[in-house]
Amino acid sequence: MLLIECPHCGPRAETEYAGCSEAHIARPESGGLDMTDAEWVEWVFWRKNTKGVYLERWNHAAGCRRWINCMRDTVTNEILATYKAGEKPPKIADAEREYKF
């Protein structure tokens, strides 16, 4: 189980969180009706599936109920940083590490 540090509440078990998905996916500016199909599907379906350092968001559902962001290595599951929704990801020295296969 992951131990995820909520920036508001401190380290909490993964089971307190819900709704894991890619972070920093902004709803297109144009909003509803005038969105093109391409913009719409991009927002709805297309996600990164990074093997290596990945940015995701979690909802601290059984805690403060706020969305938070998390930088995690998807090979080792090591959590490199967590930060508040709306913030930019912190610079991590070895965030460049990459795994090919």
Added chain:
Amino acid sequence: MKNRYSIFSLIRNAFSYHQEWPPAWRSPEPKKSYDAVIVGGGGHGLATAYYLAKNHGMTNIAVLEKGWLGGGNTARNTTIIRSNYLWDESAKLYEHSVKLWEGLSQELNYNVMFSQRGVLNLAHNQHDLRELSRRINANRLNGVDSEFLNPEEVKKFCPAIDLRGGGRYPVLGASLQRRGGTARHDAVAWGYARAADELGVDVIQNCPVLGFESHADGSITINSGKGPIKAGKVGLVVAGHSSVIADMAGFRLPTESRPLQALVSEPMKPCIDTVVMSNAVHAYISQSDKGELVIGAGADAYISYGQKGSGHQTEHTLAAICEMFPQFRRVKMMRQWGGIVDTNPDASPIISKTPVANMFINCGWGTGGFKGTPGSGWTFADLIASGEPDDMNAPFKLDRFKTGYLVDEHGAAAVAH
């Protein structure tokens, strides 16, 4: 076939203490070029190669596998086979697959131990019951065998179930597909490998694909761990690593890779002679021929390429199993493991051309692709050979995530396996 397996070859080899069986397939060095190369030596990749050779006469082909045959999800899954999917498109594909399973041991001359012991899908509440009835009706309209069992009938069919489910998971009914069941997972990879090898396919292990280079004449050079290999056509079938391989080829997928876990118990005397699945609680159970309970859990919430999942997933599953089968509470679990499953937004596979000329992809089988192995290989071979989609694989094109024409099996049938 050169070395047909039969009762006579078994007796003959007994005289030499089974020391002189020839290898089931060659281990050739890759040639400089092939008409087609399949990347990924899991069940799906090997089946694709076999049907390319068998159905389309393409024998100058190779399968490149980075590790060993069936070291991926092929040999990590809980081997449930069924075709009672909701939508017409899925029913067609999975039912074709079950039909191929029914003759597979004979076809491959390799015992894949396909056992049609039936698959039960339980309903625990009114909503489950309605969904179940809807699915059974859809199955029947598609010619897929599917019947409703009321609680008494469930108990009769599988006496081990406690219908009260500990109060938490009462059994209100179930769907039963009698033609569903299980098979021996390794045997599927080995049987297809042996049969493909027999037809001239080069099956090459320990050969990771590292990159691609497209040429003006439409051919593709594969940069592999064993040097460059030229291919007229390339089929990508790498399950959990689909996004990684697509990245190498320069296109994107909507696929996400997640851990999915399974466990087996200590071996016991026969006590459950069917497959029981509960989609709502992500628990499914059967008993192997060795006597182990084979139990599958739900997929993790997060993306991961480390072949292990979070402990609470298996805990949740075992808790539900203990409610439905109280007699298993004291059974010890022997092994637990994870595999990386490639999940798509609509829980259906992608069997498609790609933005790269002469490159094709088959992925996104997610938590339920073992059952699809023969059908997947069959239809993917059709696609690669002709270069154009047909009735069976066209609904599974990559561009459905642009058009919105999904094959949405999510809430319907493919929640579990």
